[in-house]
Amino acid sequence: MNAIRYWLARIVAALLDAFAVVTGFYYSKKYAAIIKRLGLRPENDDADQPGLIIIQIDGLSYDHFLQAVENGHLPYIRRMLKRGEVALSRWRCGLPSTTPAAQAGIMFGNNDGIPAFRWYDKQHRTSLVCKLPGTAASLQSQIAQKPGILAHGVSYVNIFDGGAASSLFTLSTLQPRHLFAGVQGIGFIALFLLNPIRALRILYLVLKEYLTDALQRVSSRLKGQSYLPFIGIFPLLRIFSNVIFREIETFAVLVDIYRGVPAIYATYYGYDELAHHFGVHSMAAHQALRGIDGCIRQIDRLRRAGISRPYALFVLSDHGLTPAVPFEERYGQTLGQYIAGLLGKEVILIEHGEGEQQYLTQAHYLLDELKAIEVNLPPAAARVARRIRILVRRRLSMPNNELPAWNVQRRHDVVVKSSGSLAHVYFNIANQPLDLSEIAAAFPDLVIKLLSHEGIWLVVAREREQVLIMSQQGILTYDAQGMPHIEGENPLQRLPEPWHAAQQILRIARFPQSGDLILFGNYDPEKDLIICFEKQWASHGGIGGAQDYPFILYPRYLQWDLSSVWNARDLYPLFAQQRNLLPNETMPDRTLPLPIGVEIGARDDGFSPPHEEGSGGKS
Numbered sequence: 001m002n003a004i005r006y007w008l009a010r011i012v013a014a015l016l017d018a019f020a021v022v023t024g025f026y027y028s029k030k031y032a033a034i035i036k037r038l039g040l041r042p043e044n045d046d047a048d049q050p051g052l053i054i055i056q057i058d059g060l061s062y063d064h065f066l067q068a069v070e071n072g073h074l075p076y077i078r079r080m081l082k083r084g085e086v087a088l089s090r091w092r093c094g095l096p097s098t099t100p101a102a103q104a105g106i107m108f109g110n111n112d113g114i115p116a117f118r119w120y121d122k123q124h125r126t127s128l129v130c131k132l133p134g135t136a137a138s139l140q141s142q143i144a145q146k147p148g149i150l151a152h153g154v155s156y157v158n159i160f161d162g163g164a165a166s167s168l169f170t171l172s173t174l175q176p177r178h179l180f181a182g183v184q185g186i187g188f189i190a191l192f193l194l195n196p197i198r199a200l201r202i203l204y205l206v207l208k209e210y211l212t213d214a215l216q217r218v219s220s221r222l223k224g225q226s227y228l229p230f231i232g233i234f235p236l237l238r239i240f241s242n243v244i245f246r247e248i249e250t251f252a253v254l255v256d257i258y259r260g261v262p263a264i265y266a267t268y269y270g271y272d273e274l275a276h277h278f279g280v281h282s283m284a285a286h287q288a289l290r291g292i293d294g295c296i297r298q299i300d301r302l303r304r305a306g307i308s309r310p311y312a313l314f315v316l317s318d319h320g321l322t323p324a325v326p327f328e329e330r331y332g333q334t335l336g337q338y339i340a341g342l343l344g345k346e347v348i349l350i351e352h353g354e355g356e357q358q359y360l361t362q363a364h365y366l367l368d369e370l371k372a373i374e375v376n377l378p379p380a381a382a383r384v385a386r387r388i389r390i391l392v393r394r395r396l397s398m399p400n401n402e403l404p405a406w407n408v409q410r411r412h413d414v415v416v417k418s419s420g421s422l423a424h425v426y427f428n429i430a431n432q433p434l435d436l437s438e439i440a441a442a443f444p445d446l447v448i449k450l451l452s453h454e455g456i457w458l459v460v461a462r463e464r465e466q467v468l469i470m471s472q473q474g475i476l477t478y479d480a481q482g483m484p485h486i487e488g489e490n491p492l493q494r495l496p497e498p499w500h501a502a503q504q505i506l507r508i509a510r511f512p513q514s515g516d517l518i519l520f521g522n523y524d525p526e527k528d529l530i531i532c533f534e535k536q537w538a539s540h541g542g543i544g545g546a547q548d549y550p551f552i553l554y555p556r557y558l559q560w561d562l563s564s565v566w567n568a569r570d571l572y573p574l575f576a577q578q579r580n581l582l583p584n585e586t587m588p589d590r591t592l593p594l595p596i597g598v599e600i601g602a603r604d605d606g607f608s609p610p611h612e613e614g615s616g617g618k619s
Contacts, residue, residue: 053303103267110572120350253299314553326537350416460520
């Protein structure tokens with residue numbers, strides 16, 4: 001019996017070796033031809049050094065990740081976990097729970113001065129939105145004080161480039177790489193012939209996405225639901241983001257793995273965008289996860305073939321999403337309209353409007369890619385490509401130049417900048433930030449009325465060196481030394497980790513460009529529902545629920561302990577050490593003191609994610 005087992009094992013091993021040889025030969029021939037057509041070159045001069053691949057599934061929380069794995073929406077990742085090669089953990093992304101803050105922290109170890117996804121500069125009277133390339137580039141110049149984890153690597157579809165030598169569809173890069181710029185003449189036909197299955201797959205997915213969107217719209221109208229985005233342009237943008245962009249990005253990552261690029265960071269935004277519009281438990285969101293899972297399968301299979309260099313694969317999210325109800329939907333007016341009504345008819349209001357979708361920015365970069373393609377086509381083909389690009393641009397109603405930043409030219413009384421369930425409120429009666437006493441002197445009952453609204457949970461204000469976190473139930477005050485004092489009940493006690501949330505709020509309240517008042521939408525832990533200040537049915541940006549806790553899959557042999565990760569920037573030293581950018585260092589202790597007489601309860605004892613197969617802070 002032992003002899004039979006021995007020979008069976010030998011036969012299986014031989015078959016696996018033969019399969020690996022055939023697979024490696026196939027990949028080598030195919031991708032060698034592809035990079036030649038693209039005008040690229042191998043980057044594996046130091047092929048003995050392990051590489052780094054980070055795949056970000058934007059907006060997928062730890063809890064919703066577990067549900068997706070259990071319900072079969074992430075079948076390949078489920079197999080990865082069953083193989084036992086990766087460990088699963090959740091971590092704290094910190095505040096604001098947004099992509100810019102998370103990526104700045106992960107890539108550079110610094111996300112100071114990013115108070116939200118959008119905010120206002122009182123001194124210069126300008127609005128800042130992280131999705132605009134100019135804003136992203138300016139922020140990166142401020143935060144890049146350490147080596148980026150993508151040094152000598154590539155960045156795909158990110159806010160920041162992490163110090164990468166090359167990037168594609170990355171907002172902070174002023175001179176983006178064009179993937180197809182080096183393809184000459186009929187080279188595009190050759191690329192499709194090298195992988196006709198991918199071409200057919202894209203056509204199939206485009207048709208499927210369009211039909212799915214149409215069916216969901218019809219179903220929504222029949223059910224009388226109002227939460228679907230009935231915007232004429234949305235189906236086209238959804239196809240761009242959830243199919244074409246995703247497939248181009250995956251293709252580029254596969255090419256770079258073959259080339260041996262030492263560090264790759266790629267973000268898939270489809271789930272986040274569709275969950276905002278349809279909800280985290282919607283069919284659209286689940287279909288997006290299945291598509292992303294298929295891309296991860298392709299990437300991991302080529303990585304495991306070991307053609308160029310050994311790679312460590314990480315799959316993570318930057319934040320989660322909490323089920324939400326829009327403030328406007330429930331109360332019949334936006335937060336800005338409500339505040340303007342409290343202050344009087346003479347108030348001039350600036351408030352974030354709809355239309356700042358990730359889709360638009362992705363379509364903008366896709367049009368740039370099409371323009372790069374035109375350059376190398378024969379005249380007749382170039383004319384056709386140019387006409388297509390012009391028609392698409394007109395359909396999107398986009399200008400020929402870079403998407404413009406919103407420059408406020410006039411003096412306004414109130415500016416409200418909402419990012420999910422977080423809102424910054426600015427009063428332009430002075431250029432500098434206002435203290436609570438100054439706000440109360442100008443608008444005596446404003447804070448009281450804000451706190452009395454059932455859709456508003458917290459109002460945060462400053463008074464000289466103090467920070468006040470206020471709710472209807474009590475006030476938590478931090479003095480200049482960071483010592484807390486509670487009047488009434490702790491306003492954060494409904495959270496599982498109230499003192500961690502207090503640290504995060506205190507930190508952003510002291511950012512120079514945070515609002516004079518910072519508001520948080522009401523969070524109901526029993527219903528797992530938050531009030532969102534944007535028109536979204538799943539929200540992030542603030543605190544409360546799944547948005548606070550993303551997930552990460554990492555090689556089990558690393559044995560990472562993530563219990564002390566309280567902000568995205570605490571992941572930076574872990575990745576930097578993988579790239580040999582920093583010496584080994586311990587996590588900084590940023591714990592704030594508790595009020596005298598207050599003990600940390602069972603829900604505050606560090607961080608203890610569920611310990612299951614392939615899970616845990618340290619494996």
